Amino acid sequence: MLKILAVLVLLVAGCSAPSVPAPSAAPSAAAGDAAPAPDAGVDVQESWRITRRGAEHEIEGYADQVSVLPGERFRLHVSTTAPRFSASAFRMGANPVKVWQSAQVRGVRQAPMRIVGGTVTAAHWKPSLTVETGRWAEGAYLIRLDASSGAQRYVPITVRSASAAGRVVLVNAVTTWQAYNLWGGRSLYKGPGGYEDRSRTVTFDRPYDGPGARLFLDFEKDALAVAERSGVPLAYLTSLDLERGALDGARAVVSLGHDEYWSPGMRRAVTAARDHGTNLAFLGANAVYWRIALHGRNVACDKERLCELWRASEPESALVGQMYDCFPAEGVYRVRRPGHWIFAGTRGRRFPGMAGVETDKVSPGSPRNVEVLAESPLSCGGRATVSHSTYYTARGGAGVFASGTMRWVCAMRGRRCGHGVTERAAAFTRRSTVNLLTRFAEGPAGLP
Secondary structure, three states, X not given: OOOOHHHHHHHHHOOOOOOOOOOXXXXXXXXXXXXXXXXXXXXXXXXXXXXXXXXXOOEEEEEOOOEEOOOOEEEEEEEEOOOEEEEEEEEOOOOOEEEEEOOOEEOOOOOOOEEEOOEEEOOOOOOOEEEEOOOOOOEEEEEEEEEOOOOEEEEEEEEOOOOOOOOEEEEEOHHHHHHHOOHHHOOOOOXXXXXXXXXXXXXXXXXXXXXXXXXXXXXXXHHHXXXXXXXXXXXXXXXXXXXXXXXXXXXXXXXXXXXXXXXXHHHHHHHHXXXXXXXXXXXXXXXXXXXXXXXXXXXXXXXXXXXXXXXXXXXXXXXXXXXXXXXXXEEEEEEOOOOOHHHOOOOOOEEEEEEEEEEEEOOOOOOOOOEEEEEEEEEEOOEXXXXXXXXXXXXXXXXXXXXXXXXXHHHOOHHHHOOOOOHHHHHHHHHHHHHHHHHHOOOOOOOO
């Protein structure tokens, strides 16, 4: 069941050392240093987009924090071949908006990456500027790096919520982002010599590959927008923030489109929340699959002795309601229970292309009271199987929904998702998700 390079390729189509302290001379870029006005002559809803990626190392960078509380600062470590660069912060969601822009910063080509024990790291890079978040609202942000040469890259950062009480929590699956991050030629899936040459530990002390935020854009951005338009009270965390007490009082926790790598601490926090009545929603597939270890800013998973599948000891189906079954999957999503409240107000029962590229199904470890809301026959690389969307009620009254397909969030884009997905699927997934969030925001959804 190991997913090798083909996983990385198809996911892109469908839809992985300690920090160096900042010297006192690191330039500061406070929130008030530049006006938060949108780019001149550019649609404010689209001005966040990269228009030219440039050469591979023309500009790239990472933040020394994965998430910060409002008002906290973080440092950007940037490497560029251009003489100058600037950084702009965009809060993503229903209405993406620029909240900050730095002055021009002198460009520096940082030292080459290092490989320490098989782990690619840029922890030795010097900080380029310090960013203050004094006026930033909670939420998911993309920092766009703009080189004077025209090249651009993203650096993601989450301004996390200090309290989840009374709110629906959206979780950025950063441990999974890092597992697939191939920057420097190594991820948890692949190295220069293929799968056997993969990293056993990966670090957040390096840029992300590609545009710098590939998995966020593929699997999370559209769900974030739908959630914000729903009007329910929201909180924002990353998977690294799922610790004891972080979910106290939360009405619901939402795992977005690809949330595969979970530590024991992450699972304990979410399970405890469920058992106290916090609803759960898994909008993707293949969640809670690898049992990782977290060591500061490092994610360890050798996929051998020290990183087993969760199902080897505690099947993911006991929490999610179903279990990962298939890659590569391709099929028509078929609603089995159109009268269920999650599907209220939707139209249609068959949605081409919406079942894939990874899928889950009910397993022997699923809760006894699990309900199958959708059952989609599909081909799993030639093997006939099915994908399920499920719902169950936990003992504490929490409701738990799992879409069972990695294209649930992708389908929110309609035809732009590809794979034969239609605009009808976009209307279906958006309305169903709003129904889910609205009901979950009211409290334990399994109670009468």
